[in-house]
Amino acid sequence: MTRYEVIIIGGGPAGLTAGLYTSRAGLKSLLVERGALGGQMMNATLVENYPGFPEGISGSELGSLMYRQAARYGLEAVTAEVTGLTQGQPYSVSTTEGNFEATAIVIAAGSEYRKLGVAGEKRLSGRGVSYCATCDGFFFRNREIAVVGGGDTAITDALELTQYARKVYVIHRRDQLRAGQLLQQRAFAHSKLKFIWSMVVEEVLGEKMVNGLKLRNVETGQQSILKVDGVFVAIGLTPNSQTFSNILELENTGHITTDERLATSTPGVFAAGDIRQNSLRQIGTAVGDGVTAAISAFNYLQETRKSS
Ligand SMILES: Cc1cc2nc3c(=O)[nH]c(=O)nc-3n(C[C@H](O)[C@H](O)[C@H](O)COP(=O)(O)OP(=O)(O)OC[C@H]3O[C@@H](n4cnc5c(N)ncnc54)[C@H](O)[C@@H]3O)c2cc1C
Structure with missing residues (x-):
């Protein structure tokens, strides 16, 4: 079974940003995405409120640029659906394309509008x-x-x-x-x-x-x-969190409970973007979460190394 330092679940802006930061920090990182890389952005014809693009940019182009940037630093990506996450050190991530292991996990699986x-x-x-x-x-x-x-x-x-x-x-x-x-x-x-x-x-x-x-x-x-x-x-949102409900604390809305460093109730598991509680559900906020979760995962790995 292939062992990674970090596995990121979900390839939207939160997951792609987390992947950029972890791989650029030299961590062996895998991103698992069940659909198209870019997440919900793929449905945005024109994004006009993400800084850096004064004329706006299509969501699919933005997604593809984010992936290229992360891949340049060694982020590996696999197209597969995560079907389970088993607690333990390392964590075992079961997917439709086989099982993978990692010391830290970033869940960035987003949510779906009803x-x-x-x-x-x-x-x-x-x-x-x-x-x-x-x-x-x-x-x-x-x-x-x-x-x-x-x-x-x-x-x-x-x-x-x-x-x-x-x-x-x-x-x-x-x-x-x-x-x-x-x-x-x-x-x-x-x-x-x-x-x-x-x-x-x-x-x-x-x-x-x-x-x-x-x-x-x-x-x-x-x-x-x-x-x-x-x-x-505006009839509600369903966070894609059910797969993780066995090992994580969820809000009654189904969003993942996190602290300010985006740590979940389970050590070594972090959540970023629309799937977490109180997210503002924007590309900019998902990107910010990706940065925080990646840095938190990096710090967790440092601590784990020190104590072993
Ligand atoms: C039509 C539309 C237009 C939008 N326009 C804008 C805009 O102009 N500006 C703006 O700031 N925001 C916009 N948004 C909102 C923005 O796209 C989201 O807030 C943002 O994409 C959330 O990022 P995320 O990474 O948290 O999750 P997502 O983008 O939802 O990505 C999560 C990814 O995880 C994957 N995933 C889920 N479960 C699993 C699993 N079990 N295994 C593997 N993969 C899984 C999903 O396939 C998805 O690709 C728009 C949204 C929509 C729908």
Whole structure:
């Protein structure tokens, strides 16, 4: 079985940055990614808020540049899904391409936005369907858009989007919000927000770009069309943490609990990026986490060497 000093799980910006730092520090490092290197960035047509690219850059190009930079310092990468992590020293990482061992682990497996699961959503993703207000709000200046959801994230997103959009509809399947009272007060007082209660989205409409939503009233069953240029889906996130729940402490949201050095409840295991508690879910914050987790892993390995 091949033995590494560090194994990084997930090849998004957090994992690629961790890999750059660990391999550049001379640690034998392996990155395991089940899909395309770049992670969620691969779905971002244009990233305009990551510093260093004044004209913006496509997420896939940014991912490929990050990988090239890490590979230059010797980061090895394998395409495989991690299916288990066994506690012990070394840690054993089981994957669909075999098992690997390492003294330290960085988990950077990200999270997935919950989808509406309706017709048109996938086809128009990045063409008016978005899951990230901070990332894409700017593209909807002076437009009419909708936010789907009724929790804290949906209302925070809706308020943030009022900076750009002319009008923001909040579509919620219930007749009251789940968001905190303060957020609700701010939302109800905002002149650009309009609430559509007891409605679900049945279809996202549009040929090349979103131009409307087909809605259904959950009480009467009556259908209607809402004309909008974009829809932000804010119905929750699922962190990709279940594989690690046997050995790590998780928050009740499923995010991995970490301290300020991004150490988890298990010594030698660190978590970075969207998968950890309180992440701001941006490329910049994932990159910062990758740096912190890599340096913490490096320090852990130094300590382990000293004590053995
Ligand atoms: C459409 C879209 C547009 C966005 N635009 C912007 C933007 O403009 N600016 C911005 O700052 N942010 C943007 N974001 C958010 C940003 O992409 C994320 O915050 C960031 O990618 C999180 O990085 P991460 O490394 O933590 O996780 P991810 O990017 O999610 O990467 C995690 C990786 O881990 C892999 N993985 C998961 N489980 C396993 C497993 N068991 N085995 C192996 N691999 C596994 C996944 O395949 C994935 O590639 C956007 C997101 C989306 C979806």
